[in-house]
Every structure is written in C-alpha cells, then in structure tokens.
Amino acid sequence: MRRLPILAPIFALTLGLATAAHAQGVTDSEVKIGGSTALTGPGALVGIAHDLGEKIATSEINAAGGINGRKVVRVFEDDGYVPARTVTTVRKLLDVDHVLAITASSGTASTMAALLMMEEQGVPALQTAAPNTVMFSPMHKTLFVVGRAYGPGTADFVKFLAARKPGAKFLAIVQDDDYGDEVQAGYEKAIGDLKLTNVGVLRYKRGQKDFAAEVLKAKQLGATVIVSGGIIAENVTIAKEAKRVGLEAQIAMLWSGRLPQTIDLMGEAGNGIIAADYVGDFDEGAGKALFEKARLYLTADELTKLNRYSLTGYVGARLLFDAIGRCGREVTRACVVAKLETTSNLDMGGLTSPISFTPTSRISDLSLRYTMLDWSKKAWVPIN
Template identity: 25%
Template sequence: MTSSVAMAGPSYGPGVTDTEIKLGQTLPYSGPGSAIGIPTAGGTAALLRRVNEAGGINGRKINLISLDDGLSPPKTVEQTRRLVEADEVLAIVGSLGSAPNTATQKYLNSKKVPQLFVMSGSSRFLAPKEFPWTMPWPVSAERVGEAYGRYIRQAKPQARVAIVYQNDEYGREGEKGIRKGLGSDADRLIVAERTYDVTDPTLDSQIVSLRASDADVLFHVSISKFAAQGLRKVSELSWQPVQFVDVPSASIAATFKPVGLEKAIGVISATYFKDPRDPAWKDDPGVAEYMSTMKTYAPEADPFDTNALFGYSVAQSLVAVLRQCGDDLTRENLMRQATDLKQVPLSLLLPGITLNTTKDDYAPIKQLRLMRFNGTSWDSFGEIMTIH
C-alpha cells in the first residue's frame, strides 16, 4: 500500500480538520429500498463507531452524515447538494442505488467531489475516463449475471430461461450479463423476459406471464422487495424452476424471511463474503470481530443480514483508503489512494479475495462464488470465479 504523507505538514480538503473527517452519504431509510438501506447503515455505523472509539484515523474521528433519500433520484440530488454545499463534506461515500447515484454523478464529477464506493451494480460507475471521481464497490450486475449465465450454460445446456428484471440501468445490465454468460445460445435458451418498475405494487402479473413460458430457470434481477414478491408468487403457482437472485437480494432477512424460508430452498445466488451463519467460519477471527462489533455498536441491526455485511465492508474499505492518505486528506489524494489499492484484505471477504484497483480499473472486487440456500443458510459450491 502507498502513502502520501505531506512532508511540510497536513494538507486538508473540505470537511477535514485536525480532529475530524466529515463525509456524506445518502441511503433509503424509507420507501421501497428501506429493507436494504437500514441494515446497510447499521453495518457501516458499527464499524465507524468502533474505529472512532479506538482513536479514529491518525487522531481524526470520521463523521459520516447519512441522509434519507427514499431511493428517489430527485431527493438524492437535493440531499447530495446539501451535503456538498452546506455541510461541506470531503466526499460522498457508500450511497446506495443505481438511479440515485446516476442522478448525482455528473454534479459530483463537475465539482471534483469523490463519489466513492457507490453501492450499485451498474457498470456506469466503472467509467474512469468519463467519470474519474466515481468508484463503485460491489461487483457489477453485468459481471454477476455473466457468472450465472456461464454456470447455466455448463450445468443445464438445454435450459429454458426466463428473466424478470428491474426496468432501469441496473436491471438491464444484469440481463445483458446473463446473455453474455449464456453465450451464442442466449437467444435459443431465453424463452421469456419481463420487466418491472420500482413503483409497481407487485410482480404478480410478470411472474404469471413467465410461468406460461414453461421456463425451468428463472433469474430475478431485482432488489430485495421485488425478489421476495417474485419468489412468493412462484411458490403460489407451484412452479419449480431453478431460481437465481442477484447479490443485493441474497439476504435471508430482507428477501427470504418475508416469503417463508422453506419456499426459498434451492435458490442460487453469488457471494464474495464469508457467511456468519456458516459453521465453517465459527472460529474465524474476522467473523468473530464483525459479530462483536455489530453487537456492541449496532445492537438493533441483524448481523446476519447480507446488507449489514456490505455496509460494514464498505466502511472497512473507506478506513483502508483514509489510512493510505496519511495527512494528505484532500479530495485529489483520496481518489489517488482509492485507485491504488493493492491486495487490501477485508475481514469478511472470502479467502483469496482482496481489494485491487488501478487508475484504469476502478472495480475493487472481481471475484465471486456461487451459493445455494438450504432453508437455513447458504451452501457455497464450485470454485471462486474471476469475472473481468
């Protein structure tokens, strides 16, 4: 790891003093994305509280101002402008959602404000030449979809594939990735596709329509609320396809519990995380530290919720970058360090997976592993897949 410690003394950007690093964030604490936003916030807050209690970053406490945007782009714009212009934060970190982050991307880049570790699977946040101040955190929906499609092509070459996906950039990229993974046979294998809008009350009509296609594989490129609705309707119809849910929806708490755990048995997803429920990690120091941190600093949050793991890991990533910055806590150096991560370990990532970025490749994570829900927890299977 590199460090840019200014020899002539500290160098500060907006929001930074000798005692504080002020950052901003928008999350859906209300609305259709709240089942994701609230636990994500819990994981982030827990890690940052622990770090601050231990003295912060070189004596500076992290002050993350996290505001509710309801997953509504106009609200995100309003809240982000407030954070940048009124609160004068150093950077926007870990904001959630494709459409909300898209709505602020040009504004933040024009202001040269880091839009760091965007919590979205859209590859539009992987465009360093056009948007050099924007960096995502999760593996993109397109890359995840490609991994799923590749698996089906090998495991079930005569599959009849149906896809339901969110009618926005995130959903379309997931669908594109599935097609890419299925390869030259995609048009033959895909027998039906339907979309939904985040304002739709239910997915019932889409699932009924897909059921009529006699598909035996169903991909849900959906956030938790709609993945849960889709799984529930599939069960009501006594339809039994092999089902995949996207990484953001691989939450037992937010997606499967509302449906009924027994109705989600066999669902496949992907991960780059250790599962705290998995007995394989019961003696793992990183998992033990995570569980202890959540219990102490965010007791109201469910530590087994996948979204809490995401929030915690994004916060760890942020801390790693801030440590690399040393006393040069300017916006320019923050991005310089964020684009120079070399094998940075995070306690909850699977063994062999680390953060790696360059000035030409802003994707911190490029590997994942498939997993299948057994009614209680996830069972990983297959080898770790690298997706470029």
C-alpha cells in the first residue's frame, strides 16, 4: 500500500523531465513525425509494410538534404491494433516525443480513438490505409484521408465488373460492421444505378472463419459475380471454398486483401480473382522504380515485407513532406494543416492518381485501378 505514493512521484518526475524538449517536433536541424500501428500480431502484415513505406520516403528525403535543410526523424509505436493502446501510444508521441504530425494509426477504430486528442492539439494526422467515411464525414479539421472511400469505391468496382460481364448475376458477401455497411451501400448503389441483377447480399459475423454456408448459398442462387467484402483472411477463405465446391463465379475483392502474401494463401484457387485498388504494385511501373530505390534503404528481409500498404505509407509520407516543405522555415502544426488542405493535384509519380484536398474536404478520392491474380506468375496483373 505504501509503495504507490512512493512510486508515483518518482515515475511522474522521470517521465516529466522528458517534456522539456522542443514543442511541436521542430528544431533548426530536424522535424520529428510519429506513427502508431500494429507491428506485432495479426495486423502486423499491414503495420510493418506501412512502416517500411514511410522509412523509404524518409530515407529518400533525408538523402536529398531533408525538408528545407531539416532532417526528418520518425518515431513509430506498436499499438498491436488495439484502440485503447493507440490512445496511449499517440499520447506518448504527442507529449513525450513531441512529434509534429501523426502519419499513421492502425485502422478506423484506432484512428477514432486518438482523434479527439489529435484534434485538440491541432496535430496534422493522415490515414492512408483505411479510407472509412466516418473519418472524413463529418469533417475533422486535422485528419486527412488518402484513398478511395469504401462505398464509392465498391460502386465503381461493381460498375467495372458489370461492363466486363454483361448480364452477370451479382452477389455480395459483406461483414456485419461499418466496413460491411459501406461496401453494401456502394454495391447496392451500383446495382440500382445500372439496374443489374442482384441475387443476394449475405452478411457474416466479424471474425467468422468458415464461409462454406455463404459460398454454397451463392452457388444455389446462381451468382456469377461475387463481390467478396472480407478483409484478408475472409477473402482467402471464400476463394478457396468457391474452388472446393466448384463454384464458377468471378470473385472480386477490394484492396485490403490484395497482398503478395494472400497469393500464397489462396493458392491456385485465387487464379482469376479481380481486385480494385487505389495504389499500384511493386512489380510494375512506378512501383517497380520505387522498389529499386528501396533496395538502397531497406534490408533484404525488409524488402520481403513490402506490400500495397508500403505504397500507401510512402504516399502519405510524401504528402506530409510536401506540406511541411511549403511551410518554409516556419513550420507549425497549424501551417502544415493549412498547407495540407490546399494540396492540389500533388503528383505521386504514378503510384496513385494526384492527391488533392480542399478546406471543406478531408478525403482525397483517388482513382481505382484493377488487377487480376495470375497464379502462374504469382502476381496481380493490371487489366485496365
């Protein structure tokens, strides 16, 4: 009992001394930025890749002399994809590390958990991995979302599929959460707009592992195009189950599962799957050039961990560096927010379509590109 009063001031003073450093993460020689994402656990596939993408962008700009002469220093925290931990890690980034901006937070729940704290301190924050509507509608002053919102993205995707497969019978399998709601809304909008044939929308419980019932139902209903609204493991399971029961439908999925790792997981069952994404790949075009550059900054082991989330991480970092650069030598959080919201057609060299925000919009809706999984090449091949 007596230990608590003794420990508390010691702990407080120890950590309190750390606050004496510079405010807002800017000194004459460096700019400090921070991120919090899952570096361990099931979400690490995403978090580590994102971290590496930022690492490439940071190494690249530092090699070129930094931003207006200031080196970029990154502090990255592991929140294990647990929102309560994100609150702690972001609090550390803001109050101990005094970062200028937050470049990443795991997912929607994690971002929302830390959002009030970031808003109150006017911290510029980016979300490039989970473009969920809740993060930009209603608009949050300091949070900037890069990607294609799930709802409109799904609508675009269904229209693309309808053009490829005239007369198709569509079916959607969606998760019973806000992500699933958005996918379903976009799906139904496209179905309504184009008067397509919808044979069903099947909702599954988040965390579900077995999709035999959903796939058999799709077969029974005669679906010829299945919009698979899973994240990663769900899409893999649906593809394998469809192969097992001999369902000859075109399977289509959004970007979250479009990873090199899922190609191996799906095996031959993944052959021919179509995916939509707002970033490219590391094995073609601008992505290939970036991969060559990454060899300079990453270890061989790190190179194997790159995926689409590395590209979103890289793009987000580049966007932030551009805004900081436009602030000149007077870099403040308010200035970076002001520059971010006036970003107009920022060219990402073909990794994504140009990025833009306005003072009244915090989503940079990017164009989608479509790829098909070619099992023989073990690659996602562009089809548009």
